[in-house]
Amino acid sequence: MLLVVLSGPANSGKTTVWNRFLAKDTGYVGIPETEFELLRNMRARFPGNDDEYRAWITAPENYAPMKEESANRRYGHFTGLSASSGFSGKKAALFDRHFICDVGYCEMRNTQPPSNLLQYAKAISPDMVFLFEGPLEFTRRADTGRFMNKEEAMRLYGILKQSYERMGYLPIPVPEFNPDREKNIEARIAFIETNLRMTGLAKK
Template identity: 25%
Template sequence: MEPKKIVITGGPGSGKTSVVQKLQEEGFTCIHEISRSITLEARSQGIPQLFLSDPLLFSKRILEGRIAQFKSVSKTDGPYVFFDRGIPDVIAYMDCAGQPYDNSFTDACKNYTYDQVFLLPPWEEIYTADNERYEDFREALLLYGFLKRTYEKYGYKILEVPIGTITERVTFIVNHLKNNNV
């Protein structure tokens, strides 16, 4: 049986990567965020921030990568595969930036669907900037709203993960999946 596809999403600095790493440590299959590798690849080619200099190209690369990730997990062992961000995140970021895009983006959201979406809220106490993250906390709050609306637009019932320790958040996610037969 194909594993259930579970998205962990939220604005920058909300703890997604830490939660996904903890899920992986607990033996779950996890698909990691690809935007950092695309950003670093562009930087090695002399483009300091590809999303800012060519947002459509950056978004197309992200979309292609996320579709490839989605397709790659069909034969994965275990009941769940966790994704650090999903395909609709691409549209949420583009909408937030006011960036127009073609139907390939919306078609991807309709054609590649997930079984559950967990949304991590903005959390200023843990937010930190780094070399690949250009958003400040105000922008993280704004992106959170776009993420929520975008997933809802594509028919997802989002479950917000309460603020807490990484272990508490992972326990919340796993318990919800088991208790609701996801």
């Protein structure tokens, strides 16, 4: 079974495309982002204080355990689907971020990646990686627990690219095709479909 990854910095639009892609083509099974729930729970500890929350979550002694737990949840979701025949009859698994992405996030936060994260990154090898350019119109969306600012998101694109290249992968850049949000989403989906079709993966 082939593994396809959608990667990208905050507000690059990857999760929106991931959701739309899965809704459009039932031949794929999704491996979701596992960090949002953790971030929301942590954000609740600091009601109304974005700066205090950001300082706490970006401290390496807090950031590393969060990444460790997030990686365990993603790995558990993947292996659970495999054990329950959730991949049966599917063309591929579509990841909303891969373990290698989180290695890059740790690098940006000057944090040593947890050992389990490195283990999963090597054990579950993607066949194709799509790296979304961004960010688009930027919001911090504090209610989700997200804390990255626009400058960090722009820098993260290069870090993610390097993280994949260091592990032997060549990410396919997914640009912004249209200033109209809906048209851009559809164009990005079509771009991914075209690239998958070239591999013989997608239906013609």
